[in-house]
Amino acid sequence: MIPVRTIAMYCFDPRAAGAAQAVAEYFGDEVYPGELLLDETGRKMGSTATVFPLIVGGGRAADALRSITVSQHLFGIERVVVVHHSFCGATSFTAEGITAAWKHEQHTDISSLYDWDGISIADFEQSLNYDVSLIRNSPGTPKHIEIYGLFYDIDSGELTEVVRDVPAEVA
Numbered sequence: 522m523i524p525v526r527t528i529a530m531y532c533f534d535p536r537a538a539g540a541a542q543a544v545a546e547y548f549g550d551e552v553y554p555g556e557l558l559l560d561e562t563g564r565k566m567g568s569t570a571t572v573f574p575l576i577v578g579g580g581r582a583a584d585a586l587r588s589i590t591v592s593q594h595l596f597g598i599e600r601v602v603v604v605h606h607s608f609c610g611a612t613s614f615t616a617e618g619i620t621a622a623w624k625h626e627q628h629t630d631i632s633s634l635y636d637w638d639g640i641s642i643a644d645f646e647q648s649l650n651y652d653v654s655l656i657r658n659s660p661g662t663p664k665h666i667e668i669y670g671l672f673y674d675i676d677s678g679e680l681t682e683v684v685r686d687v688p689a690e691v692a
């Protein structure tokens with residue numbers, strides 16, 4: 522059994538590695554990392570974790586949309602949490618800077634390859650709002666889910682809610 526309820530996306534920066542557990546504690550009704558469930562022969566049959574980490578550069582949603590679709594199909598999910606963290610490397614470059622450097626170093630034009638607004642981070646309130654909207658407006662996102670945008674302080678380990686997008690109950 523896979524009792525997953527929540528997808529928590531956050532950055533691959535090792536300083537942000539505590540984000541999944543922080544998300545579980547933030548909501549209170551979640552379990553992470555949980556325990557593996559074994560059958561009588563010792564095979565791994567599942568886990569008690571209800572949070573699945575989705576670790577991508579910057580914790581940006583552009584890299585996570587397909588996994589949300591697949592998770593809903595396989596397990597059914599109720600909540601998606603976007604976590605952006607303090608001192609993230611995504612704040613240290615701009616679209617113009619990376620495309621110019623790429624042209625110089627790799628001799629390739631990547632200026633129209635990605636949606637650059639969804640990659641670097643200039644402002645955390647803006648980036649979290651952007652990513653929550655990107656997820657909400659994707660046809661590959663189940664309509665019933667709650668979506669949160671949280672800021673993670675890597676020093677204190679504290680989460681601050683910046684965006685909450687919870688659909689109204691359908692009568």
Ligand SMILES: [Zn+2]
Binds near residue numbers: 532
């Ligand atoms: Zn980061």
